[in-house]
Amino acid sequence: MSVAFERRPRKAKFEQQVTPEGFDFNTSPELPAAQIRGLAALCWHHARLR
Numbered sequence: 001m002s003v004a005f006e007r008r009p010r011k012a013k014f015e016q017q018v019t020p021e022g023f024d025f026n027t028s029p030e031l032p033a034a035q036i037r038g039l040a041a042l043c044w045h046h047a048r049l050r
Contacts, residue, residue: 025033
């Protein structure tokens with residue numbers, strides 16, 4: 001990761017860093033967990049490159 005990418009969350013003063021891996025999808029079952037994980041993993045981008 002670039003230094004600027006790592007610096008941005010600190011500069012924004014977020015209370016904590018949240019990732020899709022740490023999100024509890026059981027609290028919001030209407031959210032499409034597989035689709036959100038796919039978007040976070042950039043699957044759409046990799047599929048486009050093929």
